[in-house]
Amino acid sequence: MSIYKDAKYMDVPYEEKLKLFKEVKDDMRYDHNLYGCYECGICVAACPSARFYDFSPRVFAQIMAREDVDTFYELLNDSVWDCSQCYSCTRCPRENNPGGIILMMRDAAVRAGMQSAKDALKAYSRIIYKVMSTGTQVAPDMLQPDFFPDWGTDVKAVAENLDVWRRAIPPETLHTTELAWDVSEKTRLELYMIWKLTGNLELIEGIDEGIYMILEEVMEELLDDNGYDIDDFENVLEE
Amino acid sequence: MSNKPILVIGGGPAGLEATRGIADLGYHAILVDKSDVLGGNPISAHYAALTPDMRSAEEAMGEMVDAITDNPLVDIRLNTSVIGSEGDAPNLKVTLQNGSNEEVVDVGSVIVSTGFQHFDPGKETQMYGYYEHDDVITLVDAEKMLKEDNFLVPSTGKKPEQICFIQCVGSRDRQIGNQWCSKVCCGIACKQAIEIRDILPETRVFVFYIDMRMYGFWEDEIYWKAQEEKNVNFIRGIVTEITKRGAKLLVKGEDTTMGRPMEIPMDMVVLSVGMEPSKGTTEMAGTFKLPLESHGFIETTGGALNTVQTKVPGVFVAGAAAGPADLEDSISMGGSAVMKACAFLRKSELQSA
Amino acid sequence: METTTQAPAVHTESKVPLREFVRDGKPPTEDYREKLFELEAKGELEVHRVPEPIVEVETKYGRKKKIPIEHTWHHKSCGQCGHIPGYSTAIFWLHRQFGLDYYDPKDQSSCTAWNYYASSTSNPAAQAAIAVRNFAQAKLDGYFPLIHCGTSFGHYKETREEIIHHPELRDQVRRIMDRLKMPFVFPEEIVHYSEWIHVMRHRIAERQVVDFRNITTTVHPACHYHKLVVEDAIYDRELYDGQRTAIVTGLVEALGATAADYSTWHDCCGFGFRHILVSRDFSRSFSTIRKIERMKEEADPDVTITHDTGCVTTLDKSQFAAQAHGRNVGIPVLSDAQFAALAMGAHPYNVCQLHWHGVDNKPLLEKMGIDHKKAWGEFEAIAERIESGELDFMTWEDADVK
Numbered sequence: 001m002s003i004y005k006d007a008k009y010m011d012v013p014y015e016e017k018l019k020l021f022k023e024v025k026d027d028m029r030y031d032h033n034l035y036g037c038y039e040c041g042i043c044v045a046a047c048p049s050a051r052f053y054d055f056s057p058r059v060f061a062q063i064m065a066r067e068d069v070d071t072f073y074e075l076l077n078d079s080v081w082d083c084s085q086c087y088s089c090t091r092c093p094r095e096n097n098p099g100g101i102i103l104m105m106r107d108a109a110v111r112a113g114m115q116s117a118k119d120a121l122k123a124y125s126r127i128i129y130k131v132m133s134t135g136t137q138v139a140p141d142m143l144q145p146d147f148f149p150d151w152g153t154d155v156k157a158v159a160e161n162l163d164v165w166r167r168a169i170p171p172e173t174l175h176t177t178e179l180a181w182d183v184s185e186k187t188r189l190e191l192y193m194i195w196k197l198t199g200n201l202e203l204i205e206g207i208d209e210g211i212y213m214i215l216e217e218v219m220e221e222l223l224d225d226n227g228y229d230i231d232d233f234e235n236v237l238e239e
Numbered sequence: 240m241s242n243k244p245i246l247v248i249g250g251g252p253a254g255l256e257a258t259r260g261i262a263d264l265g266y267h268a269i270l271v272d273k274s275d276v277l278g279g280n281p282i283s284a285h286y287a288a289l290t291p292d293m294r295s296a297e298e299a300m301g302e303m304v305d306a307i308t309d310n311p312l313v314d315i316r317l318n319t320s321v322i323g324s325e326g327d328a329p330n331l332k333v334t335l336q337n338g339s340n341e342e343v344v345d346v347g348s349v350i351v352s353t354g355f356q357h358f359d360p361g362k363e364t365q366m367y368g369y370y371e372h373d374d375v376i377t378l379v380d381a382e383k384m385l386k387e388d389n390f391l392v393p394s395t396g397k398k399p400e401q402i403c404f405i406q407c408v409g410s411r412d413r414q415i416g417n418q419w420c421s422k423v424c425c426g427i428a429c430k431q432a433i434e435i436r437d438i439l440p441e442t443r444v445f446v447f448y449i450d451m452r453m454y455g456f457w458e459d460e461i462y463w464k465a466q467e468e469k470n471v472n473f474i475r476g477i478v479t480e481i482t483k484r485g486a487k488l489l490v491k492g493e494d495t496t497m498g499r500p501m502e503i504p505m506d507m508v509v510l511s512v513g514m515e516p517s518k519g520t521t522e523m524a525g526t527f528k529l530p531l532e533s534h535g536f537i538e539t540t541g542g543a544l545n546t547v548q549t550k551v552p553g554v555f556v557a558g559a560a561a562g563p564a565d566l567e568d569s570i571s572m573g574g575s576a577v578m579k580a581c582a583f584l585r586k587s588e589l590q591s592a
Numbered sequence: 593m594e595t596t597t598q599a600p601a602v603h604t605e606s607k608v609p610l611r612e613f614v615r616d617g618k619p620p621t622e623d624y625r626e627k628l629f630e631l632e633a634k635g636e637l638e639v640h641r642v643p644e645p646i647v648e649v650e651t652k653y654g655r656k657k658k659i660p661i662e663h664t665w666h667h668k669s670c671g672q673c674g675h676i677p678g679y680s681t682a683i684f685w686l687h688r689q690f691g692l693d694y695y696d697p698k699d700q701s702s703c704t705a706w707n708y709y710a711s712s713t714s715n716p717a718a719q720a721a722i723a724v725r726n727f728a729q730a731k732l733d734g735y736f737p738l739i740h741c742g743t744s745f746g747h748y749k750e751t752r753e754e755i756i757h758h759p760e761l762r763d764q765v766r767r768i769m770d771r772l773k774m775p776f777v778f779p780e781e782i783v784h785y786s787e788w789i790h791v792m793r794h795r796i797a798e799r800q801v802v803d804f805r806n807i808t809t810t811v812h813p814a815c816h817y818h819k820l821v822v823e824d825a826i827y828d829r830e831l832y833d834g835q836r837t838a839i840v841t842g843l844v845e846a847l848g849a850t851a852a853d854y855s856t857w858h859d860c861c862g863f864g865f866r867h868i869l870v871s872r873d874f875s876r877s878f879s880t881i882r883k884i885e886r887m888k889e890e891a892d893p894d895v896t897i898t899h900d901t902g903c904v905t906t907l908d909k910s911q912f913a914a915q916a917h918g919r920n921v922g923i924p925v926l927s928d929a930q931f932a933a934l935a936m937g938a939h940p941y942n943v944c945q946l947h948w949h950g951v952d953n954k955p956l957l958e959k960m961g962i963d964h965k966k967a968w969g970e971f972e973a974i975a976e977r978i979e980s981g982e983l984d985f986m987t988w989e990d991a992d993v994k
Contacts, residue, residue, distance in 0.1 A: 028758050052874050109712070131704055132713075137704070154950050173668070187699045187700065194722060197768050200715065236768060
């Protein structure tokens with residue numbers, strides 16, 4: 001029973017909410033991220049998201065400190081993705097880190113494959129694919145006017161001249177259009193091993209199955225080309 | 240009656256009360272102060288009116304100093320520091336330094352009343368800009384301005400239209416490392432707010448706070464008075480940044496009652512700086528081998544039931560050297576320390592007799 | 593509240609007796625370098641020492657941080673290399689001008705922090721392993737990591753805290769490194785390239801050929817530089833009385849330009865990691881209303897200078913759509929590296945690649961006395977040679993048109 005009359009998600013079983021809450025509490029970073037809160041409001045004062053969204057880092061710190069599982073679940077669905085991860089809130093005199101609390105909550109939401117997490121990340125998933133498969137997050141070929149119409153006329157000019165303009169940059173490592181810089185195969189291989197060893201590939205399955213399948217294929221291929229079997233890399237975090 | 244004097248280190252309120260107490264009981268006192276004037280922070284930091292009685296600090300301290308001046312049982316040493324101590328009480332040999340002169344005195348017991356120092360806002364983790372903006376001042380600066388009847392905007396010399404106090408500066412803060420509450424700043428801020436509203440009735444005064452700590456009679460005598468009679472605006476939410484926007488200072492905080500970020504222009508900001516262990520306190524702790532408690536103040540034994548006894552027999556502490564203390568605390572502790580110091584001397588006399 | 597106001601430059605003449613901040617007492621935090629050395633002594637990891645020549649700078653609580661001048665492994669930034677290539681190029685160009693030994697690796701992965709902060713599709717062990725892999729590679733290559741991006745810098749500082757405090761995390765990272773057959777290495781300091789620019793600023797000023805005395809700037813410090821692990825950021829008694837981070841402002845002043853103050857100096861730019869890509873109304877609104885418009889109103893700068901990929905992106909790319917809404921925008925955005933490079937006579941297009949920026953920076957170049965029409969002609973000439981197949985790529989020699 002929530003203490004609030006207008007509480008949401010009361011149809012979701014309490015055990016489910018509690019499980020997620022405990023996961024966040026068990027996160028190794030929890031004790032350094034949350035002490036106590038005396039509601040001074042410094043975090044909200046400094047927060048850019050608080051000015052734009054119905055969002056308050058203070059509410060996160062308070063609710064977690066109170067161990068209010070029902071409201072925690074509301075925040076996990078409704079406002080956890082509003083945070084802009086700037087860490088201005090670490091001005092907290094109690095040394096709380098609301099941005100850090102939110103990061104742990106998002107980790108839990110993603111692990112659980114929550115619908116609200118999927119919704120928040122729907123438009124973003126091709127970026128996930130890019131960074132996990134290539135080892136760089138944004139590539140020049142992503143600078144397309146239909147994806148960034150609001151960024152300005154330079155985007156159109158770049159897109160039209162992409163190949164030539166990328167060659168017209170002195171550093172050798174920048175002579176690519178599919179990656180931010182030329183990442184070696186060795187590094188990509190090591191990155192794939194890290195994704196597998198930390199269970200990150202499996203994590204994507206819960207967020208976007210399509211991306212997951214392509215990713216797995218790409219990773220399996222590269223590992224195979226180099227004499228590795230993708231299944232040999234089991235999640236060390238589960239040991 | 241013993242002829243061995245009791246050494247009082249630090250001539251602030253606690254030390255002055257202790258010195259008078261010692262003389263009243265017929266014992267000898269040596270009062271040592273490293274500055275050239277007695278009265279402690281109330282005098283050296285130019286306090287105007289004391290909290291909560293509104294009595295002139297200069298007058299009040301003057302009265303305390305008069306009580307011990309020209310007193311045959313009191314030996315006052317100004318510009319003097321304690322630089323060493325040998326032996327155990329009641330047979331302590333303490334070295335006093337005055338300029339290039341050194342003197343060793345035999346004392347039977349010691350009362351450390353080295354007080355506190357005000358928190359330096361440059362160490363604050365919030366962005367208050369004390370060293371950048373003339374118009375950001377501390378409670379100490381404000382006291383001086385009030386005493387000199389000169390409470391005007393420093394950068395323009397004009398009367399302020401809107402000013403605010405920011406509480407808990409340098410206190411209650413894990414990042415800075417000063418985790419305690421400095422006890423007096425809420426009272427002092429309210430007192431100053433009342434004074435300012437009296438001399439500048441057109442000026443709007445705000446207080447930004449986390450909690451208003453108005454112990455005992457301060458509640459209605461200063462807090463309710465400030466709110467109800469003087470229309471001081473209390474807003475629950477601490478300021479995180481002070482920047483300059485044109486001629487005004489801009490304070491940025493959250494109005495936690497309303498749950499909304501706020502940005503308000505001010506002509507002056509008064510930082511309610513807290514207390515820290517003074518350099519004298521830390522030095523004397525080293526000289527007399529007094530353990531410090533976890534916040535860095537001198538540790539006393541017995542918790543609430545013994546506020547003046549240190550872990551070293553015959554050495555006592557009074558006032559803010561033991562932790563945040565208001566004036567009443569300091570005076571009371573001064574008295575308690577005298578009682579225990581004299582009792583200590585008496586007992587040791589009887590034993591050796 | 594007043595709207596049209598003239599903001600003072602950074603150092604306002606004080607009317608009260610001089611207040612000088614002197615820090616006393618010991619820092620309230622532990623020394624992370626001591627902690628790393630302790631772990632090294634226990635055999636848990638290897639600490640990669642900062643190579644000579646070193647310059648020491650003061651950080652927030654008065655401790656000294658070692659900044660290497662050369663022999664650096666350039667840990668590149670996704671956003672810079674992806675869509676602000678002049679930013680990375682300027683950093684390399686500056687090193688080349690001073691004849692400094694550096695290495696630009698292909699064996700470098702993204703720190704992936706942008707993704708982690710945006711989507712949480714990762715975990716501390718993966719993030720730490722990615723960091724340690726890059727650091728191990730740098731040590732194997734014989735160069736010391738120099739971080740190009742503010743996000744990477746902040747994230748690596750955070751990772752350092754986690755590695756120091758959590759033995760279970762160290763254990764996980766060690767097992768992963770063992771599988772990768774790489775050592776568990778951590779650098780003695782995590783150094784951001786803008787810190788290198790800070791210690792080089794007077795040497796850069798000595799070689800300045802463009803006069804910046806009529807240039808007014810506003811400085812925007814990156815949140816992840818000075819708000820994440822607050823101690824590890826450069827502070828200087830001479831700048832802001834040691835109360836705000838000295839980074840970038842130090843360079844601007846050394847080059848003779850004015851760093852005009854504005855009331856939202858401490859505000860984030862609004863990047864948001866995920867927001868800048870898929871919830872852009874937030875980034876755009878915040879950046880326009882809280883940063884650009886305030887800067888314009890209070891300081892009216894010729895350019896705003898920052899030192900992080902995300903900040904350059906957000907501040908630069910938010911102004912176009914805002915203009916369509918009739919907002920008071922139009923401040924060109926440059927990184928400190930590009931600003932320094934231009935001061936030393938770098939080609940605005942071959943080196944600083946200013947054609948990849950959103951807000952029109954030609955008026956700025958004109959004010960600097962740089963003939964951008966001629967420069968663009970020179971760039972286009974090289975571009976044509978590339979298009980025709982005569983030239984494969986622009987080389988460093990091609991870039992410095994005589």
